[in-house]
Every structure is written in structure tokens, then in C-alpha cells.
Amino acid sequence: MLNALEVFTTVVVGVMVGVEFSVAFVINRILDALPGDNGQLGRAHGGRMLGAVMPVGYLTSLVLVAVWAIAGWGRPGAVLVVIAGALLILGVIMSLLLLVPINNRGKTWTPENRPEDWKEQMNRWDRFHYVRVAVLVAAFALLPAALA
Secondary structure (H helix, E strand, O other): OHHHHHHHHHHHHHHHHHHHHHHHHHHHHHHHHOOOOHHHHHHHHHHHHHHHHHHHHHHHHHHHHHHHHHHOOOOOOHHHHHHHHHHHHHHHHHHHHHHHHHHHHHOOOOOOOOOOOHHHHHHHHHHHHHHHHHHHHHHHHHHHHHHO
């Protein structure tokens, strides 16, 4: 049963990290290249959609990693699972303190109501997001390492 939990947890965390990675390095680059106001409108829509979905992914990942850490305590690799959990918690803290406030503003913007510094705010969000993605990738990498 623990083996199934380990595999399922690794897949769920991997999917969540993959979404965040693709936002950073694919989706936002595509949106930024769109003409006119389309990129800003796409970011606002993405902020609404992913802002509603990703908390579920983060919470599910944290719960699964915690269950794995508890169920596998004392086994080889358990410390790596705990560290992965701590990194996921760091990702959540970064989200709540740094990224969500910007996202909550940006998801309401239209070309008519956006602030003059909207691009600067989106660039700041991107920079914070790159750091968060690095933290999440490290957490994800520790999970298969814990199995080795």
C-alpha cells in the first residue's frame, strides 16, 4: 500500500509542478508575445482560472506528502520526503505572501482599468514565480530520490 501512495504522490506533485513550470516558461511567454492587449487579457483569465484550481493542487500535494512521511517514517528516504514537504510549505508561503496579492489584482484588470505599472507588476510576479518554481522542482526531485 505504501508503494502505491509513493507513486501516486509523486505523480500528483509532478503534475502540479509541471503546471507551474509551464506557466513560467511556456504560457506566459506565449501571452507576452500576443499583440495588443491580448496578453494582458490572457494573464487576467489565467489568473482567475489557475487561481481557483492551483490551491487544490497545492493542498492535495501537501496532504499526500505528509501522509507518505508519516506512513514511511523510519524507512530509508523518509527524511527526503519531510524536506520535500517543507519545500512545498515554502512554496505555499511564497504564494500567499508574494504571488497571490499580485494575482488578485491582475485577474481583475482590463485594458480600461489596469494601472499604468501593470507590466512592472506582472514582471515582479514572474520573478517571484521563477523562484517558486525552483523550490517546487526541488521538492518534486526529492520524492523519487526518496525511493532510491
